[in-house]
Every structure is written in structure tokens, then in C-alpha cells.
Amino acid sequence: MTPCSVKPCAPSGARVVLVSPYELGRQPFNLAQPAAWFAREHIAAACVDLSQQKLEPATFAHAEYVAIYLGMHTATRIAAAALPKIRALAPHARIAAFGLYAPVNAAWLKSLGVDAIFGGESEPDLLAWVQSGIAPADTVVRRDKIEFVLPERRGLPExxxxxxxxxxxxxxxxxxxxxxxxxxxxxxxxxxxxxxxxxxxxxxxxxxxxxxxxxxxxxxxxxxxxxxxxxxxxxxxxxxxxxxxxxxxxxxxxxxxxxxxxxxxxxxxxxxxxxxxxxxxxxxxxxxxxxxxxxxxxxxxxxxxxxxxxxxxxxxxxxxxxxxxxxxxxxxxxxxxxxxxxxxxxxxxxxxxxxxxxxxxxxxxxxxxxxxxxxxxxxxxxxxxxxxxxxxxxxxxxxxxxxxxxxxxxxxxxxxxxxxxxxxxxxxxxxxxxxxxxxxxxxxxxxxxxxxxxxxxxxxxxxxxxxxxx
Incomplete structure (x- = not known):
């Protein structure tokens, strides 16, 4: 397998917005990997890391889908507080949550207005969700082997x-x-x-x-x-x-x-x-x-x-x-x-x-x-x-x-x-x-x-x- 060359995340006019509330001070791999999947399919995606950036109206102006990475407890609590503003900025967007804390809190997240829940190796399911426009009725947890592509970090803060x-x-x-x-x-x-x-x-x-x-x-x-x-x-x-x-x-x-x-x-x-x-x-x-x-x-x-x-x-x-x-x-x-x-x-x-x-x-x-x-x-x-x-x-x-x-x-x-x-x-x-x-x-x-x-x-x-x- 060779690394995939892709275009960077779109800063505005993006169809998909990937959000990381917090990842222990790291530049988030778990935004960079799905961003690469979307770029490979020529789907415009923007990345927002709330540990470094604010929720800007321009980023969400054209968003049809918002996917929030919940890899830990702190991130999940921050996401819950951020969801009302995300919904206000993108009132017609469909919202998904993925990462360790998404499937175990599925019922609670859906009560907050989250449409789709993904866990495990989520990239294929995030892509299918955007391409089909259909949210799975049930939580999807994938543990089988998936393809990895070169993480797309150019859309993330320096x-x-x-x-x-x-x-x-x-x-x-x-x-x-x-x-x-x-x-x-x-x-x-x-x-x-x-x-x-x-x-x-x-x-x-x-x-x-x-x-x-x-x-x-x-x-x-x-x-x-x-x-x-x-x-x-x-x-x-x-x-x-x-x-x-x-x-x-x-x-x-x-x-x-x-x-x-x-x-x-x-x-x-x-x-x-x-x-x-x-x-x-x-x-x-x-x-x-x-x-x-x-x-x-x-x-x-x-x-x-x-x-x-x-x-x-x-x-x-x-x-x-x-x-x-x-x-x-x-x-x-x-x-x-x-x-x-x-x-x-x-x-x-x-x-x-x-x-x-x-x-x-x-x-x-x-x-x-x-x-x-x-x-x-x-x-x-x-x-x-x-x-x-x-x-x-x-x-x-x-x-x-x-x-x-x-x-x-x-x-x-x-x-x-x-x-x-x-x-x-x-x-x-x-x-x-x-x-x-x-x-x-x-x-x-x-x-x-x-x-x-x-x-x-x-x-x-x-x-x-x-x-x-x-």
C-alpha cells in the first residue's frame, strides 16, 4: 500500500465539517484520517479543533454533514456543550458522533439531536453516511480491518x-x-x-x-x-x-x-x-x-x-x-x-x-x-x-x-x-x-x-x- 495524495481540507464552503473537541493536546489524527478519506472522494471537508479554534460561522455556512470525534470523556462533555451552537450555525446539517465515547453514549447523544453514531474503525461508515445521505437506524461499530490512507493534516492548526x-x-x-x-x-x-x-x-x-x-x-x-x-x-x-x-x-x-x-x-x-x-x-x-x-x-x-x-x-x-x-x-x-x-x-x-x-x-x-x-x-x-x-x-x-x-x-x-x-x-x-x-x-x-x-x-x-x- 502506498500513501495516498489528497487535497487539503476545505477551510470554507465545505460540505462536511469534522470536529474534534479535545485530544490531549495532540494534533488530532482522528480528524486527519477521515479527512483523507473524504478528500480522496473529492468531498469538500473542513476540520475544526476546538482546543485551538472557535466555531466560526463561515466554516459551517455550507455544511450538510457534521461529524464530531468523541475519543474521550473530556471531549464528550465539551461536545455536549458545543452542540447547540453547532446546530445554530448549521441548522440543516445532519450530525454524527464517532470515537470511543460515541457508541456507549448513543441514546444520550441521540437525545441531543445526533443523527448517526459510529464506533471502531469509523471512516468507511462516515463516508457511506455522507455519500448516501442515510443515517443508520442503529449504532454502527466496526472492528474489522479497514484501509488506512495518509492522514490529511493540512487542514488542521499548525x-x-x-x-x-x-x-x-x-x-x-x-x-x-x-x-x-x-x-x-x-x-x-x-x-x-x-x-x-x-x-x-x-x-x-x-x-x-x-x-x-x-x-x-x-x-x-x-x-x-x-x-x-x-x-x-x-x-x-x-x-x-x-x-x-x-x-x-x-x-x-x-x-x-x-x-x-x-x-x-x-x-x-x-x-x-x-x-x-x-x-x-x-x-x-x-x-x-x-x-x-x-x-x-x-x-x-x-x-x-x-x-x-x-x-x-x-x-x-x-x-x-x-x-x-x-x-x-x-x-x-x-x-x-x-x-x-x-x-x-x-x-x-x-x-x-x-x-x-x-x-x-x-x-x-x-x-x-x-x-x-x-x-x-x-x-x-x-x-x-x-x-x-x-x-x-x-x-x-x-x-x-x-x-x-x-x-x-x-x-x-x-x-x-x-x-x-x-x-x-x-x-x-x-x-x-x-x-x-x-x-x-x-x-x-x-x-x-x-x-x-x-x-x-x-x-x-x-x-x-x-x-x-x-
Whole structure:
């Protein structure tokens, strides 16, 4: 398969408008890919990224179809707020939603006036919808293999407007964003990928990935962040891609998300990936409590996490763990243990403070609801929060979570350093336990590691700034 050459998205007079409410500070691949499909069929399409652009009347003046990408919770909440204005700007347009959060929220979206719902590999169905003018009566979720074409990024805001790589020394590097696969073969119970893909994943062909990265390098990208749910779902594909990428762009660095389980099971690949430019790995550790990890079906233990961290450090690969620290099973003592673990492992500087404030979101379709004892304790689905409400077994943990989130948000506005924010979390946690706060040796914070300039997370509520586009 060779990359497809297409015309850029039409800025105005477009028959189709593709909208991305928010994609974690990335230039959205999931607009660029369907845009390429429409361009190949000579259908005029415009792209609007609400994280960077406003809803402009000219963009929607000739729109017959509007397709909104809902890849995450934040994007879905923003889309719900934006829909009335989109409808006002394009009163006769038909509206579709696609992405992970579209099929699981189909009934709610239709109540808001969305005509068609697509999930999984949506590009063929979006195209068929526009070409036929007929919205499917039921939600369409496609998991079979589709063709990928070269993503059409020329209709999107310039790459330099998106999140940057912040090096350990504080310097910034322009970052591109690519996907080498979609879906995931694992069934972690809290993951929003699982209800849609149900253990399936699809590879994006090497030539398409390389051509997509090349067009981003051509406009200044010096680092690439892979947005795959797990880069090692297809280890052979991943290694071939890394080697081809390094051969073509030997100075290019990159990062990827990889499960702890894969870091251990495919440890033999890591030295070669490091040689090919792998700078750091994001890994969803979620908890250091083995009982909670088991409920989440994460496939690793606390000990596995420490082993994976040690082997990455030995290879010179930075590990950036992410967490969902507040769950129904979190206790104050358990949360204190998480903080103590970060100190013991010198990881404070490697974890954005917001990661220590996250409360588990339970969306529609969550596999957590397959646990009878969990399903029995959650409340009715709350459309305002797009999730099932729950309370911790230890009510003090809920109160602490609210306090820590408020502290982290205030600290972020004040641009406080991570170590200072952590110290505030440490003190608040011990106060909640009625304990004297132990002193912290600054050496325990660890060294800064490369990270993205936008530390937002996929299960967060949208901020006022994110809603400002409309």
C-alpha cells in the first residue's frame, strides 16, 4: 500500500465539517484520517479543533454533514456543550458522533439531536453516511480491518500550536503525534477502549505511519508521541516501525504508551527500541495495591511495576507512570502508601501532580460493571457527569480527593514545581489520617524526566478554558 495524495481540507464552503473537541493536546489524527478519506472522494471537508479554534460561522455556512470525534470523556462533555451552537450555525446539517465515547453514549447523544453514531474503525461508515445521505437506524461499530490512507493534516492548526516535549533540562521540542495501531487486545475493566474494541486491535501499515511522521518532520517535529492504547500490542510491528523510523530519521526521538505487562513480557525488545530513539514510556500503573489492580484486571502487580521501572532505568529509558489513585476501594492508608512508594522509587518528578488527584470514572459500558459487587454499589447513570456515581468504602478518601484536586488545580494556576505540589499532597494526606507529617528528603523526589507540556488526562471534566471556544 502506498500513501495516498489528497487535497487539503476545505477551510470554507465545505460540505462536511469534522470536529474534534479535545485530544490531549495532540494534533488530532482522528480528524486527519477521515479527512483523507473524504478528500480522496473529492468531498469538500473542513476540520475544526476546538482546543485551538472557535466555531466560526463561515466554516459551517455550507455544511450538510457534521461529524464530531468523541475519543474521550473530556471531549464528550465539551461536545455536549458545543452542540447547540453547532446546530445554530448549521441548522440543516445532519450530525454524527464517532470515537470511543460515541457508541456507549448513543441514546444520550441521540437525545441531543445526533443523527448517526459510529464506533471502531469509523471512516468507511462516515463516508457511506455522507455519500448516501442515510443515517443508520442503529449504532454502527466496526472492528474489522479497514484501509488506512495518509492522514490529511493540512487542514488542521499548525503543529507548533500543540503540546510540546519538555526535556529534562526544561527546553521545549516541537512534537508530532502519530498512531501505529488502534484498539487493544487487553480487557482492563476501567478502560474506555474495551467496550468498543472488545479485545481487538488494528495495525496501521508501516508506510502510512512513516509517511505521516515524515509530513510532520517536514514542518518541524523533532519528537513523535505515539497515541496507541498500547504500542506493544503488536510487538513485531512495533519493532519494524521503530527500526524503519530510526533509519529514516536517526535524530528523531519518540515516546509511547506500554503496559507494565508488556514491558516484562517483551523486555528483550526494549534495548533495541532505546537504540531507535525511544526516549520515555508512559505506563498505566493505576495503583500500587494488588487487590485494586486485580479488580481493574490490569495484568500486573506492584512488584511487576518496580521490576519494569528498574529495567527501564537500566536501559536509560525514562518511565512515566500514570495512576487512578481514588477508587471505591481506596483507603487513606492506601493512598499514603502510594505517595510513600513514589518517594521510595524517586518518582515524584516523573508524575504530574494531577495524576495524584484523579477519581475513577465509570462510563457507560465499563467492564467494571461486570463485577457484581461493584455493579450493586454504583448509583444510576448520571448524564450530567457521563458516568456512574460511586462512593469510597472509606468516606474520608472521597473528602481527601476533593481537597487534593482543589490544591492541584490551584498549584497548576500558580505554576508551582512538582516537588512543592507533592509536599502539599503529602501534608494533606497525613492531616486526614490525623498523623504528624513526616519530613521529606528532597533527594527522594528524583530527577526530572522528559514529559509533555499538557498533563491533562482522559477521564477529566472539561475546564472553563476548554469550553471557551464557543
Amino acid at each position: 503543529l507548533q500550536r500543540y503540546a510540546k516535549l519538555i526535556q529534562a533540562d526544561g527546553t521545549q521540542t516541537m512534537t508530532g503525534f502519530a498512531e501505529a495501531s488502534r484498539g487493544c487486545k487487553h480487557l482492563c475493566r476501567h478502560c474506555p477502549v474495551v467496550p468498543v474494541y472488545q479485545g481487538k486491535f488494528r495495525i496501521v501499515p508501516l508506510d502510512i505511519v512513516l509517511a505521516d511522521i515524515a509530513q510532520q518532520v517536514a514542518v518541524g517535529a523533532q519528537h513523535i508521541s505515539f497515541g496507541d492504547p498500547d504500542f506493544l500490542n503488536g510487538p513485531s510491528h512495533a519493532l519494524k516501525l521503530a527500526e524503519a523510523l530510526h533509519a529514516r530519521f536517526p535524530d528523531l526521538t519518540w515516546d509511547a504508551t506500554i503496559k507494565v505487562e508488556h514491558l516484562l513480557n517483551h523486555a528483550e525488545l526494549l534495548p533495541r527500541l532505546r537504540q531507535c530513539g525511544l526516549l520515555f514510556i508512559i505506563t498505566a500503573v493505576e495503583s500500587v495495591d494488588d487487590a485494586i489492580l486485580d479488580k481493574l484486571a490490569k495484568g500486573h502487580t506492584h512488584a511487576d511495576f518496580e521490576t519494569a521501572l528498574a529495567q527501564c532505568r537500566a536501559l536509560g529509558i525514562a518511565l512515566a507512570p500514570t495512576f487512578v489513585p481514588f477508587t471505591p476501594w481506596t483507603t487513606l492508608a492506601g493512598y499514603r502508601d502510594l505517595l510513600a512508594t513514589l518517594l521510595k522509587l524517586n518518582l515524584v518528578e516523573a508524575v504530574p501532580p494531577v495524576q495524584l488527584a484523579i477519581r475513577l470514572l465509570v462510563p457507560q459500558g465499563s467492564y467494571l460493571l461486570h463485577l457484581p459487587e461493584f455493579a450493586a454499589r454504583v448509583g444510576a447513570f448520571d448524564e450530567a457527569m457521563l458516568g456512574y456515581p460511586w462512593q469510597a468504602e472509606d468516606a474520608r478518601a472521597d473528602a481527601l480527593q476533593s481537597e487534593i484536586m482543589a490544591w492541584v488545580m490551584d498549584a497548576e494556576k500558580a505554576a508551582l514545581p512538582r516537588a512543592e505540589v507533592f509536599a502539599g499532597i503529602w501534608a494533606r494526606t497525613h492531616a486526614a489520617l490525623g498523623e504528624t507529617t513526616p519530613p521529606i528528603d528532597p533527594a527522594q523526589f528524583g530527577a526530572a524526566i522528559p514529559h509533555h507540556s499538557e498533563p491533562w488526562y482522559c477521564c477529566a471534566e472539561p475546564t472553563e478554558t476548554q469550553l471557551a471556544s464557543f
